[in-house]
Amino acid sequence: MPELPEVESIRRGLARRVRGDVIESVWLGEKPEPLKSPALEIVAALEQARIAAVRRVGKHIVFELESSQQSAISDQPKQVPRFARDDPPGGRAQWIVHLGMTGSLVMARPESEIARHTHAIVRLRSGRELRFVDPRRFGRLSVVRDHGGFAPGGQEPLGAGARQFAQLFRGRRTPIKSALLNQKLLRGVGNIYADESLHRAGIRPRRRASRLTGEELARLHRAVQQVLRQAIRAGGSSVSDYVNAEGEPGFFQFEHRVYGREGEACRKCKSVIKRVVIAGRSAHYCPKCQR
Ligand SMILES: [Zn+2]
Numbered sequence: 001m002p003e004l005p006e007v008e009s010i011r012r013g014l015a016r017r018v019r020g021d022v023i024e025s026v027w028l029g030e031k032p033e034p035l036k037s038p039a040l041e042i043v044a045a046l047e048q049a050r051i052a053a054v055r056r057v058g059k060h061i062v063f064e065l066e067s068s069q070q071s072a073i074s075d076q077p078k079q080v081p082r083f084a085r086d087d088p089p090g091g092r093a094q095w096i097v098h099l100g101m102t103g104s105l106v107m108a109r110p111e112s113e114i115a116r117h118t119h120a121i122v123r124l125r126s127g128r129e130l131r132f133v134d135p136r137r138f139g140r141l142s143v144v145r146d147h148g149g150f151a152p153g154g155q156e157p158l159g160a161g162a163r164q165f166a167q168l169f170r171g172r173r174t175p176i177k178s179a180l181l182n183q184k185l186l187r188g189v190g191n192i193y194a195d196e197s198l199h200r201a202g203i204r205p206r207r208r209a210s211r212l213t214g215e216e217l218a219r220l221h222r223a224v225q226q227v228l229r230q231a232i233r234a235g236g237s238s239v240s241d242y243v244n245a246e247g248e249p250g251f252f253q254f255e256h257r258v259y260g261r262e263g264e265a266c267r268k269c270k271s272v273i274k275r276v277v278i279a280g281r282s283a284h285y286c287p288k289c290q291r
Contacts, residue, residue: 001101004157004188005231006242006250007059010105013245014061014130015054017107022050022068022125029119034103034134036142045093045143046122058152058187061105063095094144097132103139105245106131154187157224165221169209176212176220177205178279189224192237195259195284197223204290205283206276230255258284 002010026046028039035042049065056062097105106115108129114121120132120141132141144150155164168185169176179185180194189197198205200223203216212220231237236250239260243249253260257267262275266286275284 001190002059002099002236002242003190003193004056004059004228005193005234005252006236006244007061007099007188008056008232009236009244009250010099011054011056011061014105014107017128017245018051018063018124018130019054020051021128023047023065024123024125026123027121031119031137033137034119034132034139034141036140042095042141042143045145046095049093057096057150058154058156058183059098059190060150060152061097061099062150063097065093065095067092092146094146094150096140096142096144096150098140100134100136100138100140102136103132103134104243106133106247107245152187153184154182155185157186157189158228160186160221162218162221165224166214166217169212169217172209174209175206175278176203176209177281177283179209180224181281186224189228191281191283192239192256192259193224193227193231196227196257199258199284199286199290200227202290205278205285258286260284 023046026043028035028042045065048068050068051063052066053064054061055064097103108131110123110127110129114131115133117135118131118133122130124130132139155168169179172179177194177198180189180197181191195205197220201216201220203212203220231250231252234250234252234255235244235248236242237252237256238249239253258273261273262284264273265271266273266289269286269288271286271288273284273286275282277283
């Protein structure tokens with residue numbers, strides 16, 4: 001499942017390619033699962049909208065949409081009408097894509113073959129298409145009518161200061177590994193980056209979050225931010241079939257110190273990396289480096 005660095009890599013590639021383009025029309029498939037908003041609402045919000053920006057919120061890709069007519073008239077007053085049901089299509093809205101386990105957003109030429117498991121095709125004025133493909137159908141497409149209205153909760157790990165970060169874990173009796181995965185606390189950190197952060201911070205995954213010292217939480221805060229930044233620079237981790245918007249893999253999997261390395265030697269101390277299961281998720285750690 002793509003985590004924050006992979007989604008960020010995809011977002012950057014998409015932003016370069018589609019920002020400023022106008023959505024001419026939208027085709028949605030028959031399968032109901034990928035649609036979190038009603039199909040008609042998605043079509044109404046997207047068609048004739050201009051893609052003003054592509055942002056990331058946790059593991060969600062958020063396309064900021066504005067009316068393509070409005071953007072053509074620059075000396076109009078700043079006030080933007082709210083996008084109500086009866087408004088003409090193309091009012092301000094957000095198109096939100098969650099890739100789930102196997103979802104991808106692919107840029108394609110209209111004449112190129114439509115891959116199996118394509119659930120949405122967004123035709124752009126530039127003549128290209130943005131296609132949403134998802135074999136396992138855990139990905140979700142939705143729209144929010146208010147600009148800036150999408151708020152999934154949780155802190156952006158790269159935006160949180162040390163004190164804010166420490167606050168999240170106060171009084172949490174769950175293992176720190178589970179707390180890091182809790183999207184209501186931090187958004188975007190999944191199994192890979194939780195394990196990698198805990199190794200860099202020297203903290204065992206099963207430790208109770210509430211029992212970590214201030215010093216340990218400060219180390220963990222630094223480790224989470226460092227790991228995520230390094231992974232973004234490397235284009236993310238390609239563990240299963242992840243590729244970015246250009247179809248290229250990431251390279252951070254070569255920097256993994258513990259994730260997926262059960263039975264191998266710790267890169268720091270040569271001890272054997274262990275794997276345990278915590279709340280149904282596997283956790284990898286070095287018994288010597290992590291306490
Ligand atoms: Zn070690």
